[in-house]
Amino acid sequence: MEFFADFVIKPTEQQIALHRYLTILTLLIHLPYAGMLLGSSLFSIIFGILNWDKPNPLFSRFSKDLMDVVAASKTAGLVFGVLPLLVLVLLNVQRFSGSNVTTLGYLILAVVIIVVGIFALYAYRSVFHSISPGDPEFFRRTGIGTSGLVILLVGYYLLFSSVVLLNHPEKWAFIKTPADLILSWNVVWRFLLFIVSSVAISGAGTVFFFFNWPGRNIRGENEYGRLVKHFGASAALGSALLIPVFGFFFHVTSPIVAMSVNVYVVWMIALLVFMVGCILLLALLRSAQTKYGPPIFILFLFAFLMMISSDQAALENATREHTAALLDEAETIKREREEARQAAMAELEAATPGRGKEVFSARCVACHRFDEKLVGPPLLSVLPKYKGKMEELVSYVRNPSKKNPDYPPMPNLGLSAGEARAVASYLLEDVTEEKIPEEP
Template identity: 30%
Template sequence: MEFLDKLVLPQSAEHLMLLHYLLIVTMFLFIPFVSVVFGGAAVSLYFRRKGISTGNSLYLRYAKDIIETLTLTKSSGIALGILPLLTAMLISVQLLHTSNIATDAFLFAAFLLITTGLILVYIFRYSQSFSELFQTMKDFKSTSNELNEIITKFSRSNTSLGAKSGGWGLIFLFLAIWTFITGITAATFSEVWGSAGAFSMLFSWQVLARVLFFIAAAFALTGASIFFSFFYLGGRKKIKNEEYKELVKNNALTITFAGAIILPIFLIINIYALPAYVLSKAVFAYALGALLLTFVVYHLLYGIGKLKSFNLSGSLFFVMMFAILSFIVQDQLALANATKQQSLVLSSQYDTYITALKVESAPAVAVSGEDVYKRICSACHQFDAKLVGPSYNETLPKYEGKVDQLVAFIRNPSKVNPAYPPMPNPGIRPDEAKAVAEYILSTYKK
């Protein structure tokens, strides 16, 4: 991603902090959405297969309802799936500019994969609406045989399109999630991993544990979203068919529970995997928050499953969301801790950059060479005696008429005389160097 490096400017420490906050916001949009689309596509694909093989129309209806509710609209795919990832990539270019971590390349790959994956999932979604349409047309039984044949033909190719786009969509989404996690993990583990190859990163146990964690969280959130949209958002009245209601409830309970029950295990493994230099109190606090919220989720699931209190569906969804948000903050804090060093380098580059700008644009305040000499140089130099450094009377004659060379030496001293230690860089501004050079050159002769 070298072409992007050219866009990077040194930034102040405050700006870099702001970028970290922005990254958290983008993750708030991206992670829940992709989780639910991934989980929704998997569940929908499963019930579609089951529906086709058993001929049970309730399964087919559920497959279609799930994908329609959980993928929202096409534009939300762009707003919540594609754009946040692109933003995260650009932010990472700025944040990790000075390091050789391939995070931006991984995020770019994830961006391509997610775009493909989402397109396929939306095709899958529309193929199911078409299936319904074809079914209605078949039930209608036209008198024209020719028309019946055409309907059967299109219906068949639509079914195979649905199966293919759903399956491939799921695979692409999975690969996108995997590369995305590798990119973020590579930045967090940058100091331990150094310049490890892409494959050893993709298949490292830390990345694989995080992928499993993501999948578990994705299913838990998918289940909670099904409860939320089917039983909370006015859907309660919509479901009149008791058998269908039972199917939705049982399935949503199973996947929320299956996801939520393994979450704590992976949460702990992930904290354990983090290198010591990224741990801080806040990281632990947010991890603990995510853990406690997961326990609340169990409680709510019990209420819905055993006590049939469907009005808890809303709370279930929000608690699950907060658990995931808490985890995102924890992860991003770890990332910020891991990249502290790079941020320091970037912000100190910014400081020099700004000082240089100020010097150029500042109104010419006369700098006194004598002042600089007394303040800095006199610690090591006198005109007529050697101190730490040689006396000026001894060294300056060779600089007669060569002020520029003297200024260059003062700003960037090089080794000259083996009898002395090297002169350290006095760290003064160009105008100060010029003033002091003129001052000592005109003073030593007197």
């Protein structure tokens, strides 16, 4: 996107490395939260409908508690939901502006839609507090909740479309309409993978936050506790079992440029972590205790980290040439700036009064006098040919070559650009045949 390219500082190698970790961290903050918001809203709406169909105070309470627990406060929504997305946009703008794939516009649109979805789900949450349970305004509440959920899903579908496209360089030339962007098996599988991961982490999170979170323990309430535990653990287990299936299809449809052995290995680690989580979920369902809540939730978070890392590795593989181009640009800019700085320094040094004479008496007098032959030729005999050719003299002083067979070759004295310029301007301007400065 040319529009952004003008505003962006070209990243250097260190910045790109930093960028990688920041992106992983940002996604690790955002995606589990987004998944839990999505999954819990879905659960909450389902239980709301179940309650409407056949009123049950447990269902009604679970429907409300789910939203209270996950969408804990508006601050949480901003910190885990909105803020990381804005950071992600900024990171992507710096990383991909000026590239020949123009998905940044879609990315920004997706972020806007997601933010609207998050706000709608928070509105859904607050409706619970303004209306008593079992109210006649069920349709209003469910309407807000469902539309928030759908908006969120549309936003994530678009987000994945725009990010996944970066992995498909061969498609870039053919994206003409939004339909080209969103119709891709790879995106479909990625999206399904996100949904089942969301439900899995929501299920694990339900158990963890209802039983193991300090100050909120419903273990004493037998009937409600059993409902929460069984529903949470079953949802987590059922969806976690789909993760390897969808992940398989996602990887089969991923382009080979995005692949490397790392991508697969990290994905395998994620699968193994999910497997351990599933076994613990089975143990949790069987036992009367809930001590497995925290390890399951932490394992699932770790599996999220692995999935995100695998994805980022794929993105880096696919955009390797783009990164190389960015680094080249950054290097060119740095070199030009350094050259300009050197030149300015040299000018400054050359303009300092007395500097040329100082350098001359420190470095040159060992071999040169003005009018007598020493190791090197008398300068008055050689200077006239440099009259008006300051640059030539500077470059000779900095990098001498053998000129006159009567004298030994002049060694390179290692003068800086500024010293060479100062001494050259001293020799060309202050020294003339009529006016030989006092021998130093």
